[in-house]
Amino acid sequence: MKIGLPKGLLNYKYSTFFETFFFELGTEIVYSSDTNKEILDLGVKHCVDEACLPIKIFHGHVASLRDKCDLLITPRIMQIRKKEFICPKFCGLPEMLVNSIPNLPMITTAPLYFFSKEKLYSWCIASAEKITKDRSKVKAACTKAMEKQNNTSYGIKNQGFRKNIALIGHPYNIYDSFINMNLVKKLNKLGVGVITEEFVEEKDLDIQIQKLYKRPFWNFARNAFGFSTFMAEQKKIDGIIYISSFACGIDSVVIELIKSGIDEFPFMVLKIDEHTGEAGLETRIEAFVDMLGGGINYESNLSPLR
């Protein structure tokens, strides 16, 4: 049995879990290639027009794998933390895929809750149904996968730059360098270091979200709001860049929450879709870096010997 693991969406964060689980069950794993133009085009072709770029790209990854495997990992992630939700498009992802892309192999449809061991285990049982009936094997694989996932660290924390910014955005916007057009590299070249939300402590997040009238509804809102307001308050950074996709309902809210939480702190939103041009993006980044006072002698950063 061949398992297809599409890149894209939260697989950027949880691929370790899926990989380990299916590897332990003795199956072969096929990956989709890194996002590229073909994948994007495939996605645009198969996905509903109104969807956001990351969802379209995921459709592309899935379509590119459909003839290469027997079971596709299309995680229906319902919740990551208790009482916090994620985007409805994740909850309805398998339905979107089967009804939009013809000739799909089997796909995983069981709901996935990351906050509870039991629920993760039930996902594993359901997803391994066609592979093995051996419960103890599934349990062992599940435990191992959880351990490995918990030991994997994510995040970007550049060191040694004169100016630093906090980079906010959904993991797939931050880690997919096709989507963000190598944003991190571009910033580094301009002499700007990047730090992402993984490097803030839970307790600091908790303090920050107390400032909201209402406990954030989404897991993502909690992280993004807590992280950016904390970093701005502590003056640990010089500015904030938020990378977002057009038509993202969650971002439209989180951006506003952050804006009202950081006052005048330098903040830029980069919005992308399949029509975004690289030149325009570069100009905006440069202008922002200039504003932070970082662009003036950035060349000296590149060639310190001169």
Add this chain to the structure above:
Amino acid sequence: MKVTFPHLGNVYIAAKALFQGLGIECVIPPLSNKAALEIGSLYSPEEICLPFKIQLGNYIQSIEQGADTVIITGSCGPCRFGEYGEMQMNILRKLGYDVKFIVADSPSDIGIRELFKRIGYMTAYSNKNKIQKIKSLFDAIKIIELMDSVEGEARYKSGFELRKGECKRLLNKCKSEAFNAESPGEMIEVIQHYNEKIKNVEFDAQKNPIKVAVIGEIYTIIEPFSNLYIEDRLMEMGVSTKRRLTPSWWVKNTALSPLGLNSMDIKKASKDYMALCIGGHARECIGEAVLAKEDGFDGAIQIFPLGCMPEIVSKAILPKISKDLGLPIMTLVVDEMTGEAGYLTRVEAFIDLLERRREDVLSRC
């Protein structure tokens, strides 16, 4: 204290009765209108969904008429609606409006104590005793139900009516007379009266009108301004329409959902295409499309605001349903830029298509 609230279809009629019963002063915002949308869009984040913008316009128009407290219901599933309150508060504060928000969140979110505290804050301004307060609440719920019944009947029957325009006339009269009633009691009588009348509208036995189900995002299908009065338009075209999502449906659904007994028919119908609740009312949309076929409808129209996350998921699934069941479904996406002319052309073309399909079927057998 002068309370106000956002519009949602006919709810303002019941709300008037409720606050009258409680003896609390209330400002009813002018029916949603272009100016409200313009003000709302001006001050809202660009990419927020349409309901947010219209609601904000409602508040500002009410505040200008003296309202100082805004009442809204909180979250209803994993969607942006849950965050509306917080953002709208921030925006109004920044604009310098000094208003208080009472957010009636669900008790599972904030705890039943906090909910009572919030409601208590409002009812403290009421000089009525407990029994009277409870009675006003029940009256209001009754009015919502009655109004939905009148409206539902009128919209469905209008395709069959013997005297053209009768249903529409009765519906409009019912709304205006109910709204102008002196007391909640009188209001109930008025609506009951019209409810009877509409039930007895004479049918033309010859007629077999096109029947269309209106499905999609709950706010945009209930609040007529946001969908460019689509139900009125269809009524004028002699089309019978049915919309399952109504304010009284919402009340019942919310009350029954902790027990899992809500909307059993819709859940059952959606099972093959979407077995889980994903947020918003996507699952209802799917279930209603299936039910429309079962109920012998000719087609369905899905409406949602631009960027609406759950409905985009439904939209991805509807073509499959349409194909499987042979039920034409059209999607209309609305936002503040939606032009009336193009929109109506699409609706007319869709109705044409439904008519032609019928003829085809007839000529084939």
